Amino acid sequence: xxxxxxxxxxxxxxxxxxxxxxxxxxxxxxxxxxxxxxxxxxxxxxxxxxxxxxxxxxxxxxxxxxxxxxxxxxxxxxxxxxxxxxxxxxxxxxxxxxxxxxxxxxxxxxxxxxxxxxxxxxxxxxxxxxxxxxxxxxxxxxxxxxxxxxxxxxxxxxxxxxxxxxxxxxxxxxxxxxxxxxxxxxxxxxxxxxxxxxxxxxxxxxxxxxxxxxxxxxxxxxxxxxxxxxxxxxxxxxxxxxxxxxxxxxxxxxxxxxxxxxxxxxxxxxxxxxxxxxxxxxxxxxxxxxxxxxxxxxxxxxxxxxxxxxxxxxxxxxxxxxxxxxxxxxxxxxxxxxxxxxxxxxxxxxxxxxxxxxxxxxxxxxxxxxxxxxxxxxxxxxxxxxxxxxxxxxxxxxxxxxxxxxxxxxxxxxxxxxxxxxxxxxxxxxxxxxxxxxxxxxxxxxxxxxxxxxxxxxxxxxxxxxxxxxxxxxxxxxxxxxxxxxxxxxxxxxxxxxxxxxxxxxxxxxxxxxxxxxxxxxxxxxxxxxxxxxxxxxxxxxxxxxxxxxxxxxxx
Amino acid sequence: xxxxxxxxxxxxxxxxxxxxxxxxxxxxxxxxxxxxxxxxxxxxxxxxxxxxxxxxxxxxxxxxxxxxxxxxxxxxxxxxxxxxxxxxxxxxxxxxxxxxxxxxxxxxxxxxxxxxxx
Ligand SMILES: Cc1cc2nc3c(=O)[nH]c(=O)nc-3n(C[C@H](O)[C@H](O)[C@H](O)COP(=O)(O)OP(=O)(O)OC[C@H]3O[C@@H](n4cnc5c(N)ncnc54)[C@H](O)[C@@H]3O)c2cc1C
Ligand code: FES
Numbered sequence: 001x002x003x004x005x006x007x008x009x010x011x012x013x014x015x016x017x018x019x020x021x022x023x024x025x026x027x028x029x030x031x032x033x034x035x036x037x038x039x040x041x042x043x044x045x046x047x048x049x050x051x052x053x054x055x056x057x058x059x060x061x062x063x064x065x066x067x068x069x070x071x072x073x074x075x076x077x078x079x080x081x082x083x084x085x086x087x088x089x090x091x092x093x094x095x096x097x098x099x100x101x102x103x104x105x106x107x108x109x110x111x112x113x114x115x116x117x118x119x120x121x122x123x124x125x126x127x128x129x130x131x132x133x134x135x136x137x138x139x140x141x142x143x144x145x146x147x148x149x150x151x152x153x154x155x156x157x158x159x160x161x162x163x164x165x166x167x168x169x170x171x172x173x174x175x176x177x178x179x180x181x182x183x184x185x186x187x188x189x190x191x192x193x194x195x196x197x198x199x200x201x202x203x204x205x206x207x208x209x210x211x212x213x214x215x216x217x218x219x220x221x222x223x224x225x226x227x228x229x230x231x232x233x234x235x236x237x238x239x240x241x242x243x244x245x246x247x248x249x250x251x252x253x254x255x256x257x258x259x260x261x262x263x264x265x266x267x268x269x270x271x272x273x274x275x276x277x278x279x280x281x282x283x284x285x286x287x288x289x290x291x292x293x294x295x296x297x298x299x300x301x302x303x304x305x306x307x308x309x310x311x312x313x314x315x316x317x318x319x320x321x322x323x324x325x326x327x328x329x330x331x332x333x334x335x336x337x338x339x340x341x342x343x344x345x346x347x348x349x350x351x352x353x354x355x356x357x358x359x360x361x362x363x364x365x366x367x368x369x370x371x372x373x374x375x376x377x378x379x380x381x382x383x384x385x386x387x388x389x390x391x392x393x394x395x396x397x398x399x400x401x402x403x404x405x406x407x408x409x410x411x412x413x414x415x416x417x418x419x420x421x422x423x424x425x426x427x428x429x430x431x432x433x434x435x436x437x438x439x440x441x442x443x444x445x446x447x448x449x450x451x452x453x454x455x456x457x458x459x460x461x462x463x464x465x466x467x468x469x470x471x472x473x474x475x476x477x478x479x480x481x482x483x484x485x486x487x488x489x490x491x492x493x494x495x496x497x498x499x500x501x502x503x504x505x506x507x508x509x510x511x512x513x514x515x516x517x518x519x520x521x522x523x524x525x526x527x528x529x530x531x532x533x534x535x536x537x538x539x540x541x542x543x544x545x546x547x548x549x550x551x552x553x554x555x556x
Numbered sequence: 557x558x559x560x561x562x563x564x565x566x567x568x569x570x571x572x573x574x575x576x577x578x579x580x581x582x583x584x585x586x587x588x589x590x591x592x593x594x595x596x597x598x599x600x601x602x603x604x605x606x607x608x609x610x611x612x613x614x615x616x617x618x619x620x621x622x623x624x625x626x627x628x629x630x631x632x633x634x635x636x637x638x639x640x641x642x643x644x645x646x647x648x649x650x651x652x653x654x655x656x657x658x659x660x661x662x663x664x665x666x667x668x669x670x671x672x673x674x
Binding site for chain 2 (some may be wrong): 041206248
């Protein structure tokens with residue numbers, strides 16, 4: 001298999017979630033030609049579609065960018081870079097409202113203003129709500145991209161690796177056109193990675209199966225710095241049963257006394273959570289502890305239940321009459337009356353590719369935007385900041401990349417590097433396949449990540465995970481799949497699994513290094529927050545001998 | 557095999573490199589719990605790795621990544637439930653060109669938007 005197709009553009013955007021869509025619009029708006037690629041079909045894959053739709057902007061008369069900034073820093077346990085948090089707070093209102101120009105709409109109050117909710121950690125009501133949730137946001141932006149003459153959409157396209165020019169700057173990518181089966185070179189003057197998180201690595205998570213962290217691995221292989229890869233946000237109540245509902249979630253927040261006043265019960269019917277309901281992080285620790293102590297149900301979860309709510313059946317029915325609960329109901333489970341088996345699951349990646357306020361990475365010509373980028377949240381994230389960040393940093397990445405493309409005469413991709421990447425993919429093909437049981441390796445890896453890098457970690461478990469990740473990579477090296485051409489799903493899954501195994505090693509290494517507990521990184525063997533030593537990022541860089549784990553100071 | 561623990565699935569198979577037309581292939585999926593069509597397809601994939609299907613979910617029944625044809629009618633695979641003991645026929649969605657098996661090319665609609673279906 002060789003490169004048989006080639007496209008040329010100013011700016012290549014990899015990933016078409018809310019971040020990549022916004023980056024493409026910004027770059028094209030500045031006059032650059034843009035290729036926007038996506039692993040799945042446009043607006044039918046990625047984490048953005050699962051989002052409830054909360055989006056923060058300081059629009060309330062008593063609110064300000066300064067208050068928003070303070071909340072970001074406090075929620076992130078001091079680990080966000082100050083300049084990124086400031087940028088996020090200052091740009092939020094403009095970028096969020098700008099989405100209306102692309103046909104996105106927000107829920108309004110009776111007076112016609114934006115309905116603003118206030119969630120924990122938000123010192124003022126600051127949460128707008130996108131109509132149609134993440135799907136509404138993606139649909140509006142995707143339509144704008146499709147109808148923009150400067151943006152060429154190449155979806156159903158799996159990027160397998162970045163390609164540098166002869167000086168090491170990012171100059172494009174190689175990928176697999178899933179509709180044609182062709183290995184394709186996308187040559188570009190600047191590249192934006194917007195490939196989302198890697199939560200699919202955890203056996204329990206509430207993200208789509210394509211959240212395998214591809215772009216983060218590609219950036220690492222290209223020499224970019226990654227930071228805080230141990231920082232993964234867990235949601236307390238993700239469904240673990242029945243099988244076709246695995247990954248849906250029910251609201252922890254609805255269990256509060258003033259909402260539905262429910263609880264989460266163990267296998268003996270004992271409530272696991274005290275009242276008043278503890279904050280989410282504390283609840284998550286209690287749930288994880290109960291599961292570790294063997295108090296879980298038949299499928300490893302605990303039982304979320306609001307069926308005996310003192311608020312009455314009508315109140316429960318009204319509260320749960322929203323899309324995500326109707327989805328659960330369609331599977332024969334009634335969350336209003338049934339016990340729902342849940343466990344803490346991976347929800348959001350705070351760490352990732354290190355960026356500056358223009359989304360520049362440490363590799364020239366390579367930019368990264370939201371969930372795959374790393375240092376704007378810290379050790380936890382405010383509700384509604386994920387989507388806001390896609391718009392703020394997506395727009396900045398697109399603009400900065402278009403500037404870079406205009407300045408960069410464009411040496412073009414180093415042909416030898418492009419050939420090497422193509423050969424790496426081609427080497428995985430063999431007409432008889434074989435060499436490794438991909439499904440077994442995948443399941444073993446995901447279970448280990450859940451166990452050792454979930455809520456509650458320690459040195460022994462993380463070392464075991466690092467070892468297992470290495471063994472998995474070694475076993476995968478022998479794996480081969482047949483060359484079936486169009487939509488070669490086994491090849492997709494092999495490439496994704498290789499990426500996951502590599503990331504698992506990076507997560508384990510960073511989590512091992514950070515010998516303290518901060519935000520959602522909970523070290524059972526280092527239970528205290530240690531500001532004297534750990535107001536720093538963990539840092540991973542690539543060397544010829546493998547990943548090097550170190551630390552990096554925060555930027556003010 | 558105990559009927560109450562099995563779902564019989566007839567899935568559409570089509571290899572664009574070798575086939576002029578598709579055919580149905582039957583699988584027995586063991587499950588005591590009802591499964592969504594999307595979960596069923598993933599199980600078929602575990603039984604036969606050459607079978608291809610879309611796997612990205614939105615958990616809302618709204619994005620359309622899962623569109624297929626179930627027992628002759630276009631449907632959302634993620635919210636269409638099949639019970640143990642039942643037999644189900646799963647084919648590609650009728651309004652898009654087929655890429656392989658039940659995977660369609662959403663960029664190539666066969667009929668104008670807005671006509672029935674989704
Ligand atoms: C259940 C859930 C609910 C949430 N609700 C909210 C909320 O209400 N408010 C909020 O602010 N945040 C929320 N979040 C977080 C927020 O949705 C995400 O952080 C955000 O949408 C990420 O957008 P993104 O564009 O960076 O990534 P994604 O939306 O994941 O987009 C990445 C895209 O890149 C593509 N891609 C990946 N790898 C490759 C490759 N190798 N080649 C080509 N393409 C590739 C993928 O197919 C995908 O389409 C929620 C998250 C979850 C899981
Ligand atoms: S997976 Fe989104 S509608 Fe079915």
